[in-house]
Amino acid sequence: MTAALRPPGTAPGALPLLGHALRMKRSPGPFLVELQSGDPVTVIRLGRKPMYVVNDPGLMCDVMRRPDVFARGGPITERFRLLFGNGLGISDGEFHRRQRRLIMPAFQHGQLADYAAVMSRHAEAKAASWRDGQRIAVHEEMDELALANIVRVLVADDVVLDRVRFMAAAAVVLGGLFRRITDTTGLLTRLPTRANRRYREAEAFLRRTVEAVIDEYLAAGADRGDLLSTMVLARDEDGRRAMSDEQVRDEVMTFLIAGSNTISNTLSWAFHELGAHPDAERRLHDEVDRVLAGRTATHEDVVHLDHTRRVVTETLRLRTQGLFQSRVTTADAELGGYRVPAGTVVLYSAHALNHNPGIHADPGRFDPDRWLAYREHPLAPGAFLPFGTGVHGCIGERLSWVELVISLATIAARWRLTPVPEHRVRPKPAITMPVNALPMTAHRRDVRPGARVAGAAAQTSQDREESR
Structure with a gap:
């Protein structure tokens, strides 16, 4: 991890305590599309928990093609695994x-x-x-x-x-x-x-x-x-x-x-x-x-x-078919010049791109x-x-x-x-x-x-x- 890496900024509109949870619950599609016009990687907060949203198509491919660093995970993924093995x-x-x-x-x-x-x-x-x-x-x-x-x-x-x-x-x-x-x-x-x-x-x-x-x-x-x-x-x-x-x-x-x-x-x-x-x-x-x-x-x-x-x-x-998918970093990672800490949930949305x-x-x-x-x-x-x-x-x-x-x-x-x-x-x-x-x-x-x-x-x- 080099010193040149920087943390991504936080998306605007976060509420005290709730963060962006209401936006994600009420209108997740428009919210994720809105984020596309911002930085290539943006932080949103669901309550106090930060999640990194990837908005650039090339970086999305990077996430999908590096499964050893960006492993399958996140709340929905884990729930699916619990239900269906x-x-x-x-x-x-x-x-x-x-x-x-x-x-x-x-x-x-x-x-x-x-x-x-x-x-x-x-x-x-x-x-x-x-x-x-x-x-x-x-x-x-x-x-x-x-x-x-x-x-x-x-x-x-x-x-x-x-x-x-x-x-x-x-x-x-x-x-x-x-x-x-x-x-x-x-x-x-x-x-x-x-x-x-x-x-x-x-x-x-x-x-x-x-x-x-x-x-x-x-x-x-x-x-x-x-x-x-x-x-x-x-x-x-x-x-x-x-x-x-x-x-x-x-x-x-x-x-x-x-x-x-x-x-x-x-x-x-x-x-x-x-x-x-x-x-x-x-x-x-x-x-x-x-x-x-x-x-x-x-x-x-x-x-x-x-x-x-x-x-x-x-x-x-x-x-x-699907608003977003999630991954979890297995180690500190670099993504488009941004620093992504280990254990971070990373979201990417084909819906937003489309x-x-x-x-x-x-x-x-x-x-x-x-x-x-x-x-x-x-x-x-x-x-x-x-x-x-x-x-x-x-x-x-x-x-x-x-x-x-x-x-x-x-x-x-x-x-x-x-x-x-x-x-x-x-x-x-x-x-x-x-x-x-x-x-x-x-x-x-x-x-x-x-x-x-x-x-x-x-x-x-x-x-x-x-x-x-």
Whole structure:
């Protein structure tokens, strides 16, 4: 640590005793965006406890790529670890690197194509289940779709499993997760309420079911081509099992949560934004009509669905899944010329970056075409990282992109979803950013015969110009 390092300044507006706690509680998103216009690193105080907020995209990448110095930690992280163990989404250090190496084979290219085929079938089945003129709870439908996808990634179709009850229990646990993570005292979640009883029963059912399936996999000893097989069959150099039953269970619970919630939220918000922006919706329908002609999207189609991907990308920016993440310094550290003492909680916010007008012009506007402009003038490194970066970057990032594009395109090929006029759509308080509710009316789309032309040659002149 050199003498040239300086401590960061404190953000304005701190109250006596409370510090910035009220701002963070009442309007954390706008507050974190406001901090973006200040110093690269700023101190806020929650009560008397200082936290260092990183506002510069390059420094955020630095934090994410130095896990030995900026380790996973902070109050929400520790609460999650207490609830769900030490899975890949929360573990750290050499143990995390080891777990990632063991799990990575389940996300290689060949496996991704197999998972994508399953996701295509699930999206097709979901689209086929609706009726023309039906009012649909889109947020619930996308919850079901995303959960069905991650359950199938975890366990193969031939596994004996009450999938309906399993997915219902997982939905209850996901729904109660925010309350438990933010209840740092544990008092509210111990009250004998019906919701708490349902949560405990659902969590216990999930754990029992996962443990029973692990036992079945161990007894069979066969590779079923799913994520659980990868984890159960992983071996150390001495031939022993690399993961204990408890660790496999922690990983399964982590993938259930991480692999369904953010996907369903993003799809729901995408349909909401398309319903509010007819031009973006029209161009999406033109694209899926040209590429798919009403059929189900596949892994091979993803590369041709340019506008669809831009819609997903803009949704990930505008409706960022998560306000902030936290790390804790393991030793005295340097960050952009600032001194950060050991044991300090460091916050960084992708939401704040994504809504910073100095990075994204008119950041509150839904504009998929801004990603065409970024081809000519790329963003600063680290300015858009919806799946993180470094060793803690999402291991399922490529699969998530495929799932989002396939699901959106397959449904849009068959249906136009229009808003319910009297309903006000808004974010619901949560660790991620779910929609409070999203009723929409489904209108069947009739694709003209012969609309499909093979591959990239089917591009309109406008699309060819966009792709240059």
